[in-house]
Amino acid sequence: MCADTPKTDDQTADYRTTVFLPETEFPMRAGLPQREPDWLARWERIGVYDRLRAKTGPDGQKRRDFTLHDGPPYANGHLHIGHALNKILKDMVVRSQQMMGRDARYVPGWDCHGLPIEWKIEEQYRAKGLNKDDVDVVAFRQECRKFAEGWIDVQRSEFKRLGVTGKWEKPYLTMDYHAEAVIADEFMKFLMNGTLYQGSKPVMWSPVEKTALAEAEVEYHDHTSHMVWVRFKVTHATNLPNWINGVGDEMPVVSGGKTQFARELENSCVVIWTTTPWTIPQNRAVSFGPAIAYGLYRVTALSEAAAGAPGETVILADRLADEVMKAGKVEAFEKVRAVSAQELEGLTLAHPYRGLAENGEWNYDVPMLPGDHVTEDAGTGFVHTAPSHGDDDYQMGVKFRLPMTYNVEADGSYRADLPVFGGQHIILPDGKEGPANVSNIKALAGVGALFAKGKLKHSYPHSWRSKAPVIYRNTPQWFAAIDARIDDGQGAYGDTIRARALHSINQLVEFTPVSGRNRLHSMIEARPDWVLSRQRAWGVPLTCFTKVGAKPTDADFLLRNPEVNARIKAAFEAEGADVWYVAGFKEKVLAGIVDPAAYRQIFDVLDVWFDSGSTHAFVLRDRADGTEDGLADLYLEGTDQHRGWFHSSMLQACGTKGRAPYRGVLTHGFTLDEKGMKMSKSLGNTVAPQQVIDEYGADILRLWVAQSDYTVDLRIGKEILKGVADSYRRLRNTMRFLLGNLAGFDAAEKVAPEDMPELERWVLHRLAELDAEVRQGYAKYDFQGVFQKLFTFATTDLSAVYFDIRKDSLYCDAPASLRRRAARTVLDILFHRLTKWLAPILAFTMEEVWLCRNPGDDTSVHLEDFPDTPSIWRDEALAAKWEGIRAARRVVTGALEVQRTAKVIGASLEAAPVVHVEDKALLAALKSVNFADLCITSAISLSGDPAPAEAFRLPEVPGVAVVFETAEGEKCQRCWQILPDVGSHKHAHTCKRCNDALG
Template sequence: MSSDTTQTPDYRDTVFLPETEFPMRAGLPQREPDWLARWEKIGVYDRLREKKAPDGGKRPPFVLHDGPPYANGHLHIGHALNKVLKDMVVRSQQMMGHDSRYVPGWDCHGLPIEWKIEEQYRAKGLNKDEVDTVAFRQECRAFAAGWIDVQREEFKRLGVTGKWDAPYLTMDYHAEAVIAGEFMKFLMNGTLYQGSKPVMWSPVEKTALAEAEVEYHDHTSHTIWVPFKVIDGGLPGAQAMIWTTTPWTIPQNRAVAFNPTIEYGLYEVTGRPDESNVVVGATYLLADKLAGGVFAAAKLAEGMYRRLRAVSAEELGALTLAHPFRGIEGANGEWDYDVPMLPGDHVTDDAGTGFVHTAPSHGDDDYQMGVKFGLPMTWNVEADGSYRADLPIFGGQAILTPEGKEGPANVSVIKQLAYAGALFAKGKLKHSYPHSWRSKAPLIYRNTPQWFVAIDRTLDDGMTTYGDTIRKRALTSINQLVQWTPATGRNRLHSMIEARPDWVLSRQRAWGVPLTCFVKKGARPDAPDFLLRNPEVNARIVAAFEAEGADVWYVQGFKERVLEGIVNPSDYEQVMDVLDVWFDSGSTHAFVLRDRPDGAEDGIADLYLEGTDQHRGWFHSSMLQACGTKGRAPYRGVLTHGFTLDEKGMKMSKSLGNTVAPQAVIDEYGADILRLWVAQSDYTVDLRIGKEILKGVADSYRRLRNTLRFILGALKDFDPAERLPVDEMPELERWVLHRLAGLDTVVREGYAKYDFQGVFTELFTFATSDLSAFYFDIRKDALYCDRPDSLRRRASRTVLDLLFQRLTTWLAPILVFTMEEVWLCRSPGEGSSVHLVDFPETPATWRDEALAAKWDGVRAARRVVTGALEVQRTAKVIGASLEAAPVVHVADTAILAALKSLDFAETCITSGLQLTGDDAPQEAFRLPDVPGVGVVFERAPGEKCLRCWQILPDVGTHKHPGTCKRCNEALG
């Protein structure tokens, strides 16, 4: 019996395969909390504040001022988008050399929290109005504090860096003192006044609302056509027709408006259907363009009416009308006043009748007409949305119920108009209508005494650089002082500021900073001494708030405490309204940017960053507030992002079941995948998110992770002594360095303009296409099989080290956890962190445009070779490209020379390759987009090297069996 003892040599242990502890599977949901704990332990954020510039001096500050979220619930995906964007700004600015500060904050006062406490009261059968105000406010404070703790941990879990151990809260005593102080600046500069004018009013919440608290939804309204009889001024017997979608406002009518530029006519009814109540022979005033539609609403066909003649603006302006309820039974003369016909530019002939029913207490255009022509205001509607109890016929009837549903008022008015013979037609209309963004209930315009800031009143405060009124300063700031991202944000805020009315500051609620002012008893609001303006009183209030918080305003005897010795307390009444919560958040620049040591040296933020809805919210209120107290905008830059939608582009809602909770994404994928979704999205428009989108994001992440894993593995045991100077490197490595130099500019410019999508796209393409699919593919052979001291291997490892330094830092603002993991694989020190370093400086001398142009041609020719080999691989002629030694025909002599100047076989990962300028034969493989290059497949001659797998003629002729010359030498 005999046996063959000949064995094939096994060279696996002699090959330098990548080795790394960096796992292919990320396990982010389980591992990210450990990195969070580590950052907290080593104090990354505070250590960054101590960091100096390269020259030892102070780093230039960059301050992103946090728009405060509301402390009343778990985070939604919009919160996550917002905070991640902020974090990417803060981190990238820090790594570009700034002292990049981020103080997170919370909005704590206001209706949402008060509403929650009231809900708890209602559930217990308690009445809020019977509870002591201070006790109620303390419950609100505790509620907000509880949610702040919850949200803080949820924000931190997203990997957001910031001063989490000392955030700002609008309910902190110092904040409340500053808010009061900022309010009193308006008191002292003369812009604060008490006015009676219609404001958006929520009968459900029993308070005025700011524009930012209003959202629009479809709503079905009653529509009525109502004739007002002419009683004086000509056109006897005629009736001016109005149309309205708010029948409940008819009892408050004080005028009818027309537009002198519209063509009007006098129309007579000549016939009617049997079921119609319209009087044949009746005459109506109508805009000519709208007359047909009006008669159609009353079921009058053409031929049942005729135009008698044109009516001029002069004739209309001379008319006096009667209210449709004039002289009706039970009215006790309530509506027996004259109704003037008045000209108004707001009247159009786009819809309606060409005449507008005017109730100055219930609409802004109506109010302006009232001011202009001295129309009386009415006080018929109570805070709960019902008519005053003593209003004839309609007393006590609700326009809207406490639940936000329609009350009986509209139908009662319609019926009364019918009884009075003043209902020409009626119908229903579905249209966009204002609702409260909290209770979701419809709103009404209601005339109430409120406190306003006049935005067009001249300010005598010495801050006239950018204008002498709040509006002028705001518009100048928008146009000259602020950088808008995207640029369209400028137009949006500009148009809002340009057209907005005075700012309503007061709310009839309990949880907020009070309007810290006193009014003289018996004085008219327009009297010079109506408001107490006394610096010493103001100082006492601020000091009390600083020490005891705003609750002290509601403590018995506080008025006497701050007025005693200055004025007679019994001469003044204390205002008990609270400030609009937007004034709170609009004032944050004062107690954060101005007052905190980690604020902004000049009290102006480099960036405000919020959703696009904040053009009417925080951007807006901060602008108005600061223009009144600082003389300019409190920010140099504003970035706005869109809303989050589901994968189909639908708005998210719990009822549709299409919401995506940040915590659910984190639990399944990890926070870095959520952050990568933000970076891959165009935040300037609405962003979609869902299961399929997140799967795509996770796939991108895996591809990028594999690139980084290769770098780490190939750099095992890298010794800085291996490094090669650039001028000794092969062209391929110098091409990579050229790409890095270009990317350095792209990354810095991209981060500077907050183009995270652009930055990530460039880096991802580079990592997966230029590196994994090209450079790594080519250099694997040298890295695995060359001698450790070979020039190719040293050059490649030098470049890999430079790649590591740049990719980890460039991507760190986006993938905060993953880049920390990558960094610690090579810098595992106890206090080490990628987030403590800056982007490395990349020499401009690495750029080599001529070399890049050459390698563009090389890569194009390589694609033709790769395509030709893929045909053979698909046909199962070969299994790997190393089995080939193709003939490459190149028509262009310059490209041919370029390819001959390097090892093109190595570039194409073939064992051999022949270059020729001969014409390519008919059967050669070609690519349409690479003219002049043809490839003819040939098998590589020789045997397969058992170590590097190249097929070469010299394999088997060396000392070490089954090796090529290169591998034989590597084995020694």
């Protein structure tokens, strides 16, 4: 290897100006935070995104489409690191697909309606002492619209700063008039196909926000709940024969015509356990598990603190009896006998509050009902059943025709006229617990129904917006029936929403990672009907009318009229959804079709997940840059979207389109801090994208994404980012070497592959291998795999081997020499491939590298495609030969390192080792190349003789041993090789190669 700046003295000629040192303006210090905005402005100025849309294939034909449909972020705050991860992944997908020859379009979008924005405006009202309900609804909606518009502009700028390419000047917004018209039209398709219905059933309800919530709007946090064990007194036991218990003959009848066993049961209590004491007033049944073993237990001794008396008998699941008695502070008890499922089904219970209210509110019988949902994992083996306040309870109510109750108001308080508890809150307006639970516990104790009480810390649903606990509340809502038969001519994949969705998941959609398939399948398979309605103001209204005086079950309850629907859609197109709230709108759209006075207008708004689930219709189907079939190649979001956008889009499209709106689904994990903890402002462990950009630049953030396994949760923090920055510097150094040694390169220098030395042909073979791996990796969205392969190639194959070896030729060979020309030809090839292969990941840096050799006002690496790779580059036989050569080189390098460490030599050029090789084929291979050049020694001797014992060896390279020898001769003052011929040529103190180069 030649010296960069050889020292001189009076006796030594100065050849510093004769070596071809690297020349480049590409700095080692990137300065990304300061320079990246200029490249962003440049891309916008030259119109990169639109120019890509005009590109054609090699044959001049239209390129094959690739559409990644953007899952809309919510327009209500600055971006967090999860947003950055998501958008960077999307950008890598789009850029890589484009450079592989597709027409990869990306239309960013925003979710604009819904509770989070409405909640912000309400907070502003409350801060001013105003009441939202006192404001005209259209005026209120306009304030929500302006709020969303402001944050869209902020987020657009922040997304673009990440280097994300797309149609930023014309995004899609769910609050655009056309979008609102299409959302309403998609809803009216549910109206017309018979899947829409109004039902009264329990839904997740936020007392703080006074609205129903979808599962995707709920998050789970630890919460401490009251828990109570409650006695339900048996009032009647059917006179069952004793053979049920396997005893034999019937038990003798005692007084009153009852068997002794029936008498025992009628004097006992069934004990239930619940963590929602506030639901006791709504109890309508007690459920038991038919397969669970139950027993009748007698209390024989209890502590002074117990709420009971010796001798009482209770019915419990056998497996849970010990635990229940312990909770009730019972010191001794005995099992009287087993109780069968048939006997339990024959019991009638009294509501715990029987006789408590003067109006007889709770003076009704409570049946015992078999339920498959009852387990013996916890509690008592019996489930208190309130059909108005839980899905399992509701299903029991439907099955056994239990009455529904309407005791809980929208604000989470009991109805005012409910005896004893009227007006008390379950959840207060500020999200804290109200008095309802404690009042019920006191009432249960007062009537002797409280067997035990305690508290339980467990995971409990909270509103993701207010962070307050939610409840299950029975309220009239609008639903999409996912098991209702649809006769719409789109039944190729099933005739119900659920059937179509499951078929899509199993047959039509590719999942990355594949585990996403099972996750979404299980959710769709088990989910209940879709709650479409919200009791809010900011959103697309449920554009339907109900007949006055009709019941929800009546055939004419809903107005289903295509002409009315068309009028509504046209009005929304012209004036937006606000027009629904303008006085006289109902009369206008119904005039001449039906009597407006005969119909009631619905003012609930649609679940925002219906909005985002409908985006395929107004983005993929309707836009000029949409798709011919209205389908996306890919939806890409976090794993939480299996119950969010992936889920709602699936249900919505299956109801209106007959199948999933996407062909592929890619999911990524969440972002955590370096210790694997969830990020939280209170913990101070958040990492804001802008902080990373200000310190390192957006490319470091992009590289963090590429280096991470996005299929699991990703960690980020200061130390991790330092490691990413180090990898970036190493890669930048590789690119700088390429640029520096390509200064002045032109086509006349190029050497054909067949004329190149073997080392160059080996590099071409590696490029051919990489070309296949890179394309395959990008096709599978394996950015981590792509980067790892390219980084290893750049730092190992190139920097540590090829560049290290060829520095000498590049610096010291004559410009016309074949070896130097071949090396520069390969460097040029490397430049074109590495810059393009890495451009989807390091969008800014590869643009900088590209412009160093391709200056101009209208050029960009992002306008390029991945170059084709000639098949002749692939040479498996050569690759196998060079595996052996490189292995032997590692032994020589190891031997020289020992001498360098011992300070015997300072540089490898001072050595002329003897290499003993046992394998004849390998020995021949080493002799066929200039092995001294490859080892960066001044000379080398190759021998098939047995190596002496003291020779250096590497265990992983058997059959190769090295004996160290120093090089003989004088040191060339131009290239620093020590050779015998130095000093015998025209130019003083040079070797023959350098003398000839000097002319």
